[in-house]
Ligand code: GLO
């Protein structure tokens with residue numbers, strides 16, 4: 406398989422049991438060891454981790470125990486020909502973080518979040534990556550009057566400063582999302598993520614991760630969100646997937662809803678040599694209808710769609726495109742792109 410120098414990753418949560426808010430699991434759980442085999446089988450290179458994917462029940466363990474469990478992973482990954490792309494502190498499941506983590510009104514909750522994030526940084530170091538993803542799941546409100554948004558934003562800056570000081574090698578990427586689980590999140594777009602990073606003590610170590618579905622939920626075009634972050638040299642990871650309009654976060658296979666939108670994401674990444682910058686993460690979920698033995702096809706589909714779109718981007722007649730731009734014949738340009746995507 407020609408991968409054009411790209412490296413691909415996904416997280417263990419992308420092979421899941423299919424539960425939704427209205428119904429239980431429809432597929433049995435697969436062990437992490439079992440999932441690891443899928444990575445190589447499908448042509449993936451790296452694993453994305455939540456802190457507790459690597460070290461389950463880390464809240465109940467001592468720092469030494471956490472370190473030992475995480476260290477064992479490095480060998481397991483190497484044995485499977487894989488690396489760790491990043492570690493993300495899972496700050497949205499503990500009872501203390503019901504109403505927020507770094508921005509909770511409750512000081513105990515904020516303390517828990519800071520401690521937990523430090524543990525995630527320790528785990529990242531043991532796994533051999535210096536990248537941490539902050540998906541700020543519950544940093545926002547269900548009720549606007551319940552929190553002070555100015556103060557909350559400053560709390561986020563302070564939390565990042567704490568992490569930057571805690572580990573001088575650590576690089577942090579913020580994964581913006583406008584809603585879900587919260588009604589309104591504090592960091593909904595690339596612009597918010599970048600601004601937050603610029604305000605920290607070491608902006609050179611803070612970047613962003615663009616997720617396609619999150620951009621669509623914010624009413625934005627994912628390829629423009631990618632471009633904006635690239636223009637600042639800050640796009641250090643992506644979660645490519647797809648989303649059918651303004652509804653719950655769907656994590657559909659990349660390109661499954663809007664192939665042209667997917668093409669433009671790949672085109673912008675490829676024109677800017679993203680393969681030299683970061684990995685192509687695919688944050689996709691199998692449809693609930695899939696039985697267990699068919700519940701990895703969404704990963705296969707997403708990776709191959711990406712690669713086929715790289716081919717489409719590279720084979721685009723750039724001279725013809727440039728001529729049509731000069732002539733300002735955008736209808737003809739539209740037709741050229743459509744024909745190219747339709748294969749003629
Ligand atoms: C949910 C997010 C989630 C994060 C993952 C890594 O909407 O996309 O899947 O990417 O937890 O932090």
Ligand code: MG
Pocket residue numbers: 580616644688
């Ligand atoms: Mg994501």
